[in-house]
Amino acid sequence: MGIVRDHPELALFLCLALGYLVGKLRVGPITLGGICGTLIVSLLIGTRHVTVDDDVKTVFFALFIFSLGYLAGPQFFANLNRRSLRFLVLCLIELVCVLGIAFGLAKAFDLDVGTASGILAGAATESAVVGTATEAIGKLNGLTSAQVTQYQGHVATAYTVCYLFGLVTIVLYTSQIMPMLMRINLADASRELWENMRGGVRGLESDEREALPSTVGRTYLVTLADGLRIGELKAVRSGRVTVEGVKRGSALLKPSPDLQLTLSDLVQLVGRRSRIIEAGREIGPETPSVPGLDVPLATRQVAVTEKATAGSSIARMEQDHPEFLQDGVYVTDVLRNDQHLPASAETTVQRGDVLTLVGARSGLDRLVAKIGAVVKNDATDFIYLGLGIVAGSLLGQIVVHFGDIPMSLGTGGGCLVSGLLFGWFRSRKQTFGAFPPQAANTLKDLGLAVFIACTGLTAGPQAWPLLKEYGALLPFAGIAMVLIPATISLVVGRKLLHIEKPTLIGAIAGQQCSTPAITSITQVAQSSVPLLGYTITYALSNFLLPLTGPILVGVLGAG
Known part of the structure; x- marks a missing residue:
């Protein structure tokens, strides 16, 4: 371990490589994921007192949280309307439940602020809370540097254990148990809902493709429309099809409304299949593809x-x-x-x-x-990206006092808010501030992975004592903090909000920001219909849940 201890960059990327390898391990439908795997590996390596400079953690967390906000911003603001109010209710149920349970456990079992925050982050399967809570602990008054390090280590350890149990619970509960409770076959219900949305058209299976695509181009030989102008064709005049080309002999003619068709002209039409067939009856027989006239x-x-x-x-x-x-x-x-x-x-x-x-x-x-x-997303606008992170960092320095409780967004919360605003502003007219989704997702994943690795390395020495003290409590908390808000949301969503069953299941996965859960749900559903609910609650919870970290730390720290 000497070379790893002397070269922190080696330790950091070793944690990423081994962590993502561990994260690929699968038990049934469950995989740990790269982030949880990275935290486990970094905790183990951290027991050998391998550390990375705290500034590295801060920089990469800012990149992660800004990218997260940037990607969620357009949908977050789009969903602040009456039609999405019922989905916001589900997110508020999640928010109130996880804060209330974490606070109750802290008081009942005399948990320190770090352990309580780690339980909140892990059970809610929201990795961003690790960052916002860790940062908030560092700003608490009256703590020594040793206590800050200890409590921040407790965040990572409690998060790891609770995350494992919370992840398994939310995946199994949403994809397997909820359909049973609602007495539905999720695949059949999703297909039926999709067919209703599409006016009775049957949905495709996951391995099917359209044999007869709806949008087509066809070429017809003029035998019936001799002497008619293009604008006089019924199908064209009613807006059912468009004429994209006319070939007369070897000449290609511009298909203007005044162009008069003559016998043996070749006419290319584009439109919906049913409309094309109707138009063909006006013009003449269909012909094979014609070179020079086959406009794509x-x-x-x-x-x-x-x-x-x-x-x-x-x-x-x-x-x-x-x-x-x-x-x-x-x-x-x-x-x-x-x-x-x-x-x-x-x-x-x-x-x-x-x-x-x-x-x-x-x-x-x-x-x-x-x-x-x-959309022109071929290169990242680093001017826009840099200004966004600067604005978020400055916003995070503002401290507001509620009585004796100092509340601050911190760098994490500030960059999240600025990411939401910058992403939303960019979406209004995407001619500036490009941040391609692939690049944003890469920075988001890399930023979180590096932050988690740094946190785990620092927390390694405190992990075992915490597990010995609260080993039985952490799994219980991870399960309870998933089941309680999810069950309440299930009842409220059906009985009061009347959300369609497949959409509701997706929305409950989204309120907990659980990508593994929605992946498992869509596999069981063999449909993307549950995503209609997931995208709304996911965007809202991605903003709301990270803010629970500073709130819980502020309340417990003041007490």
């Missing part, structure tokens, strides 16, 4: 920036913008943060969502100019 459909990824579109369903958006029908443009995918939602008629579009639009190039360009901006 264009694809655009468009960030929704139009204020009137935000909050509308896809069906309503298509009604408000006739270009969808007139120019043959169709929504094939909805990307919210890093989650793909079903592009059904009932799916609500939020500002900042990225829509994949497919259609004829001319109509597509006109529509994009109206509803949003083409």
Whole structure:
């Protein structure tokens, strides 16, 4: 261990490599995940008194928490409306329950502030609380440096044990037990809900693809429409299809409304399959692909920036913008943060969502100019990123006193708030401040992993004494702090809020920010429908839960 102790960078990346290797271990549907694995490995290595400078931990935590806020910002603010109020109720249930239980356990068992905060972070499976609570402990008045180090170590140890039991509980409870309690087959219920959302169209299985895609291009030989102008075709005049090309002999003609068709012209149409078939009956027989006339459909990824579109369903958006029908443009995918939602008629579009639009190039360009901006996320804008973290760090230095209790967001809370604001502001018109999702997720994951490794190395010497003292309490707390808020949310969500069952299960996983849980749920459901609830509560809880760390530390520290 001598070389590891002398070279902290070696210890740090050794923790990451071994930790993510441990995190890949699978027991049934459960995997620990890289973060929990990293903490376990770093605690073990930390027992050999291997440390890394605290400034490294602070810098990487700022990167993590800002990236987290940046990714969640657009949906967090989009969900602050009446329609999402019922999902906010679930997040508030989670918030009140975990704070109340952690405070009650601290008073009942005389826990120190570090252990109580670690129980809160681990049982809620919210790694960001480790950072915000650890930072808040460092700012408590009346503690010696040895006590600060000891309590911060207790945060990491209690988090590790509670996280293991909390993770297993939330995954099994949401994906296996909740469907049984509601007496549903999750796969069948999700498929039925999706079909209802799509007007009765059957949903596809996970290994299926459309044999007959809805958006098509076809070429027809003019035999029935001889002498008609393009604008006189019923299907074109009603906005059902678009004419993308006309070939007369060897010449390619521009398909203007006044162009008169003649016998043996070849006409290429683009639109919905059913409309194309109807149009073909007006023109003549279908022909094979014609060289030079086979105009491909264009694809655009468009960030929704139009204020009137935000909050509308896809069906309503298509009604408000006739270009969808007139120019043959169709929504094939909805990307919210890093989650793909079903592009059904009932799916609500939020500002900042990225829509994949497919259609004829001319109509597509006109529509994009109206509803949003083409996403350009090819390089990170480090000016925007740097200013955001600076603003968050400054915000975190503000201290507000509630009686004798000093409350401060700290660097973590400040960067979270600034990340939310900077991410939301960027989403309104995505022509500046680029922070590609891949880059943001990489910085988020790396920042959290390095922070957890540093925390574990520091906490290593205090881990074993804490486990001997509270070994039986920690597993109980990890299970109870999952079951209580999740069960209350299940009852309230069904009986009072009337949330659809598959959506409710996803929302409960989201209120606890549990990615492993929603992964297991979607596997059981064989559908992305539960994500409709998950994305809303996940965005809200990602902001609310990290703030519980400073709140709990402030209340217990003042007592």
